[in-house]
Amino acid sequence: MATTTFDTRSDSSAAGEERLSRPGWGVLLLGWVCVLFGLVLFGGGVYLIVLGGSWYYAIAGAGLIVTGILLNHGKVAALWIYLLIWAGTLVWSWWEVGADWWAQVPRMVAPTVILLLLLLCLPNIRRVQRRPL
Amino acid sequence: MTQLSSPNLSALALCAALAAAPGFAQETPVSPEQAPASPDAPVIAPDDTDDTEASNAAPPVAIAQTGADWPAWGGDEKAQRYSPLEQITPENVGSLERAWVFHTGDLPSGTASGKYSPENTPVKVGDDLLMCTAMNILISIDAKTGEENWRYNPEVPNEAIPYGATCRGVSVWTDPEKAEGDACATRVIEATLDARLIAVDTQTGEPCADFGDNGNVDLWEGIGDKVPGWYAVTAPPAIVRGVVITGAQVKDGQAEDAPSGVVRGYDARSGELAWAWDLAAPDEMRNGPPEGETYTRGTPNMWTTATGDEELGMVYLPLGNSSVDYYGSNRSEAENAYATSLVALDATTGEERWTFQTVRNDVWDYDLGSQASLLDYQGQKAILLASKQGDVYILNRETGEPITPVGEITDPPQGDIEPDFIADSQPVSEFFNIRKPDLTEKDMWGFTPIDQLFCRIRFRQARYDGYLTPPSTDWYIQYPGYNGGNDWGSVAIDPERGLMIMNYNDVPNYNRLVPRETADAQGWKPINETGNEGSGGAEGAGDPQVGAPYGIQVNAGWQSELTGMPCTRPPYGGITAVDLETGEQLWDTPIGTARRNGPFGIPSMLPLKIGTPNNGGSAITKSGLIFIGAATDNLFRAIDMTTGETLWSDVMDQGGQANPIIYEVDGEQYVLIGPGGHHFMHTPVGDAVIAYKLP
Structure with missing residues (x-):
């Protein structure tokens, strides 16, 4: 895959900003955290399904893995995939426990923290050079 | 139990954690006479209806009532924890402040470290507060100033500590044949961890020379080999018609061949055995076991507090389960007939009057932990009993017949360990029970x-x-767990509003029967064998149950093996007001905030109500206030009885796992609690006794 550009000069639309060949370390860290947690949730979630329990964790885990991979490649799509997971989590969580706020803690707090971190990463990701996976 | 620490992934846990723990306990007392202190405290005219022949005991005496005094552990004989005082009201309670703080000086040392759960509640008689400490030091202090009058240290050794170092309270008896000023005319009586009954003069703290051996009676008599910590008393005795009545805590889960659960009455003046009630051999053992024998071993015991009834000459005993809690096929018919029952005895003869069983063939450790309360109900002399499963029963206390409806659960699960032993049906209160729906994965x-x-x-x-x-050899869920429902703190009753105030736990246990070979391999040994360090910890966590084919592993409060926090959602505890007429709840609200718990054990300081496990009961006033500590947040609070709203609270340095009391001196009303903390609840242990009054 491409390219050997060291120094991509900004074009007119991104005046003064450098293009990055890969995401910043913060984004990479978040990406790996997502992959790691995603694997745990997916593995445990599949086991829970086998035991007759909720499908949420396996699905959310898979989504988190994809999010993490996309992040590591500096893809803005990571955000869209994750927004989908987050919205799904919100719907599922409300369906399970409604307005029981203490019961919402394990369901919504950590996913929302990840969402905020993702949003913080957005400016960095947008500067990553587009390239094929 | 439950201590939350956080696994904390994505950080910023704004999550508060809770901590909590269930505890348990034992006993309650009843008491004595003493002139009624409050103006509206009627003296019940004693009648001698059932004095049977050989009553060597005193006739009924005028019964002291709450008011200026708090003459008994449960308030007064009725054990309603209700004060007719009205100076502190919902309107002015917000300005309540500390009047004084007294320190008993009894703090854990050496091997007692990590075993303190004092749970102490003083009584207030005349000018004095009388109390015992975790290690049974008797102390009298001035109720107005908190200054010490005297103390008597019975020198209880650390090795006598059973599950926890606990002395829930004392009882007071006035000898009708002595003149005021005579030695031991009024005596304070406690029962100790090393199984002694001790009587000292309330005025001087000197042991009563006429009581037993210089104020001491040895309760090991007739019990068998003395194994410190196996047989211990943590509850105040009941005193009815001059008879001091006590059971004992027999450490759970050790062996089928355990000390007897015998309940005994002693002459309050001489300390001589008046009678013994051995449920497996009541007639043979009435005057003690034959030479060289012991009371029937392994029978259900009464670790909690009995309720005395001076007027009817009865005593009501909330019994626990047999020593081996989680396996029943080896139990005797007598054990099955009496375990987990409220039993009424003639207080002067020890003869049985009636029994009321709350669990048949109990394999869940659903001991009756709550002291029963006396009340007038639908024109009958009644007694109210709350259970660990959260059922509330009201019975006619002359006959034991239920007044409120009792239903049957006719299809309980049978399991595969001992399906022939598991009962086909179980009683349930159709009047009121606090049990929540079964748990689901959600x-x-x-x-x-x-x-x-x-x-x-x-x-x-x-x-x-x-x-x-x-029970099962697979992990199984017990819900409610043995800390569920109402425990030794018992309930409070407002006879004028017709309300019952009950705080409760709502916590499961995660348990597993452990086959004998595995238990042996783990090194689980009973308390009477050396090298039993491998067992113990929380109640039921690695108990050998010697004699049964299984030991038991209990994860009390079902804490996550991953994080140490509870696997189930809050609330873990609440408090509710119930209309005694209808059994309907006026309100029901979680008790306890998240302030003391948080990720990594760091207090979150979040003042959010979450509902923590709680241990210890409430005291209530005619003016409509509920005072209660109990929760693991170390707050002592006043709650509006009509709404459930918390109107005032004070932050204490220790856990408020003790019942408060309410009294009056020189026209000023006081509220008092001794926050001793609780090892199993993970609340800080202390020796303070704190009195509050209006400025």
Whole structure:
């Protein structure tokens, strides 16, 4: 895959900003955290399904893995995939426990923290050079 | 138990954690006479209706009532924890402040470290507060100033500590044949961890020379080999018609061949055995066992507090389960007939009057922990009993017949360990019970989806057929657990508003029967064998149950193996007001905030109400206030009885796992609590006794 550009000069639309060949370390860290947690949730979630329990964790885990991979490649799509997971989590969580706020803690707090971190990463990701996976 | 520390993934846990723990306990007392202190405290005219022949005991005496005094552990004989005082009201309670703080000086040392749960509640008689400490030091202090009058240290050794160093309270008896000023005319009586009954003069703290051996009676008599910590008393005795009545805590889960659960009455003046009630051999053992024998071993005991009834000459005993709690096929018919029952005895003869069983063939450790309360109900002399399963029964106390409806659960799960032993049906109160719906996977909790997922997996892995799921060699869920419902703190009753105030726990246990060979391999040994360090910890956590084919492993409060926090969602405890007429709840609210708990054990300081495990009861006033500590947040609070709203609270340095009292000196009303903390609740242990009054 491409390219050997060291120094991509900004074009007119991104005046003064450098293009990055890969995401910043913060984004990479978040990406790996997502992959790691995603694997745990997916593995445990599949086991829970086998035991007759909720499908949420396996699905959310898979989504988190994809999010993490996309992040590591500096893809803005990571955000869209994750927004989908987050919205799904919100719907599922409300369906399970409604307005029981203490019961919402394990369901919504950590996913929302990840969402905020993702949003913080957005400016960095947008500067990553587009390239094929 | 439950201590939350957080796994903390994605950080910023704004999550508060809770901590909590269940505890348990024992006993209650009843008491004595003493002139009624409050103007509206009527003196009940004693009648001698059932004085049978050989009553060597005193006739009924005028009964002291709450008012200026708090003459007995449960308030007064009725054990309603109700004060007719009205100076502190919902309107002015906000300005309540500390009047004084007294320190008993009894703090854990050496091997007692990590075993303190004093649970002490003083009585107030005349000018004095009389109390015992965790290690049974008797202390009298001035009720107005908190200055010490005297103390008597019975020198109880640390090795006598059973599950916890606890002395819930003392009882007071005035000798009708002595003149005021005579030695021991009024005496304070306690029972100790090393199983002695001790009587000292309330005026001087000197042991009563006429009581036993210089104020001491040895309760090991007739029990068998003396194994410190196996047989211990933590509850105040009941005193009825001059008879001091006590049971004892027999450390759970050790062996089928355990000390007897015998309940005994002693002459309050001489300390001589008046009678013994051995449920497996009541007639043979009435005057003690034959030479060289012991009371029937392994029988259900009464670790909690009995209620005395001076007028009827009866005593009401909330019994626990047999020593081996989680396996029943080896139990005798007598054990099965009496375990987990409220039993009424003639207080002067020890003869049985009636029994009321709350669990048949109990394999869940659903001991009756709550002291029963006396009340007038629908024109009958009644007694109210709350259970660990959260059922509330009201019975006619002359006959034991239920006044409120009792139903039957006719299809409880039978399990595969001992299906022939598991009862086919179980009683349930159709008047009121606090039990919540069965757990589902959705009830699993955590800080993050990961630890919540772990608990969901544990839920799905466990055997769980709802309420009364019997023991299994697979992990199984017991809900409510043995800390569920109402425990030794008992309930409060407002006879004028017709309300019952009950705080309760709502916590499951995660248990497993452990086959004998495995238990042996783990090194689980009973307390009477050396090298039993491998067992113990929380009640039921690695108990050998010698004699049964299984030991028991209890994860009390079902804490996540991953994080140490509870696997189920809050609230873990609440408080409710129930209309005694209808059995309907006026309000029901979680008790306890998240302030003391948080990720990594760091206090979150979040003042959010979450509902923590709680231990210890309430005291209530005619003016409509409920005073209660109990929760693991170390707050002592005043709650509006009509709304459930918290109107005032004070932050204490220790856990308020003790019952408060209410009294008056020189026209000023005081509220008092001795926050001793509780090892199992993970609340700080202390020796303070704190009195509050209006400025």
